[in-house]
Amino acid sequence: MKRTISEQEFKRLCEEVAAQASAILPGTPEGTGGAGPLNEPESTCLLFKALLARVCRHLELDPEVQMAELGDDDGFAVAQTLEEHMEPEFFYSRIIDNCFNRRR
Amino acid sequence: MSENRLLAALPKEEYGRLEPYLELVRVEFKQLLIEPGVPIPYVWFPHDFVTSDVVEMADGSAVEVGTIGNEGMAGTPLFLRERTTTAKAFAQVPGAGMRMRSEDFIREVIDRGGPLHDLLHRYTHAFLSQISQTAACNRLHTAERRMCRWILMMHDRVKEDRFPLTQEFMSLMLGVTRQSVSATASELQEAGLITYTRGMMTVLERRALEASACECYERIRQQFDRIFEDPWPEGGVGGGD
Numbered sequence: 001m002k003r004t005i006s007e008q009e010f011k012r013l014c015e016e017v018a019a020q021a022s023a024i025l026p027g028t029p030e031g032t033g034g035a036g037p038l039n040e041p042e043s044t045c046l047l048f049k050a051l052l053a054r055v056c057r058h059l060e061l062d063p064e065v066q067m068a069e070l071g072d073d074d075g076f077a078v079a080q081t082l083e084e085h086m087e088p089e090f091f092y093s094r095i096i097d098n099c100f101n102r103r104r
Numbered sequence: 105m106s107e108n109r110l111l112a113a114l115p116k117e118e119y120g121r122l123e124p125y126l127e128l129v130r131v132e133f134k135q136l137l138i139e140p141g142v143p144i145p146y147v148w149f150p151h152d153f154v155t156s157d158v159v160e161m162a163d164g165s166a167v168e169v170g171t172i173g174n175e176g177m178a179g180t181p182l183f184l185r186e187r188t189t190t191a192k193a194f195a196q197v198p199g200a201g202m203r204m205r206s207e208d209f210i211r212e213v214i215d216r217g218g219p220l221h222d223l224l225h226r227y228t229h230a231f232l233s234q235i236s237q238t239a240a241c242n243r244l245h246t247a248e249r250r251m252c253r254w255i256l257m258m259h260d261r262v263k264e265d266r267f268p269l270t271q272e273f274m275s276l277m278l279g280v281t282r283q284s285v286s287a288t289a290s291e292l293q294e295a296g297l298i299t300y301t302r303g304m305m306t307v308l309e310r311r312a313l314e315a316s317a318c319e320c321y322e323r324i325r326q327q328f329d330r331i332f333e334d335p336w337p338e339g340g341v342g343g344g345d
Contacts, residue, residue, distance in 0.1 A: 040135075041129060041130050041131060041132045041135055044132040044134065044135045044136075045132050048132070048133075048134070069302070070302065070303070071268060071304075073132060073133045073198050073268070074132075074133075075132055075133035075134040075135075075198070076133045076198070076268045076270070076303065079133070079134075079270045079272065079303065080268075080270065080302060080303040083270060083271055083272065083303065084302070089282060091164070091272060092272065093134070093272060093273075094164050094166075096134065101136065101139070
């Protein structure tokens with residue numbers, strides 16, 4: 001039976017990643033004036049990688065297989081994995097923004 | 105030279121003057137380029153990434169008001185001497201591009217003037233035309249015709265027949281539910297114009313898409329093409345100011 005993810009479950013995973021952002025990210029990107037993590041490609045990539053790993057663990061999927069099938073962009077892989085497994089449907093971008101755009 | 109059409113249109117000497125301030129970067133899916141109410145840190149010149157200007161309402165609903173790709177620059181509010189803006193700009197299609205720090209842009213392009221400054225006046229007009237045309241289109245045209253218009257605009261900017269496009273974003277862009285997006289995409293797919301599988305849009309029949317799109321696509325495209333067909337119509341490169 002296909003595993004699913006709800007809005008609350010996804011929110012919890014985002015909050016987990018956001019809480020660990022200081023460990024995941026190497027430091028405030030230089031030159032952004034302390035901007036949020038989604039302002040720089042490296043930090044965007046690292047956060048989505050961490051989020052994809054958690055979403056895949058929840059859905060019992062292999063993140064490497066998801067990446068291989070969905071292209072080489074972690075953020076897109078997260079979005080598409082959600083679109084295929086969320087139940088009921090929800091707007092995930094808003095949750096991502098709310099969690100990751102809290103300014104550090 | 106740059107793959108961005110604005111930068112590629114510059115005279116060689118002018119591009120050489122600005123090149124030390126331009127940084128080649130990879131832009132990731134969902135990467136935030138401009139945040140509402142936050143000083144704009146960079147202006148961006150996409151090569152093959154595409155960014156959307158999105159306006160969000162207090163209840164969380166949102167709609168796309170502008171699309172920027174290799175024909176333009178993200179950061180026009182800064183060009184108009186506004187350090188902050190109300191719309192959010194983020195990458196819808198990842199890819200490469202160039203960015204310039206705001207301080208460098210203000211000093212080297214706005215204050216100093218020159219060819220890029222002149223070109224950006226015309227670009228800003230075309231971009232405003234795109235926004236007003238989109239507003240009219242959203243009000244007057246069907247979801248199917250708007251989807252065709254929007255797929256064509258993306259196709260022009262990414263320069264590939266296949267590109268990632270989430271259903272969530274299409275629903276925001278078209279102002280319809282995800283079920284409607286799915287139904288409209290299925291109709292276009294059945295007609296053999298596109299394939300849309302696992303978030304990947306593939307353009308199969310561009311001419312048929314053009315025929316199915318509303319008039320807005322052609323109007324917007326012509327507005328931008330006019331800039332690059334004759335970048336300085338009054339003669340005298342950089343002589344506008």
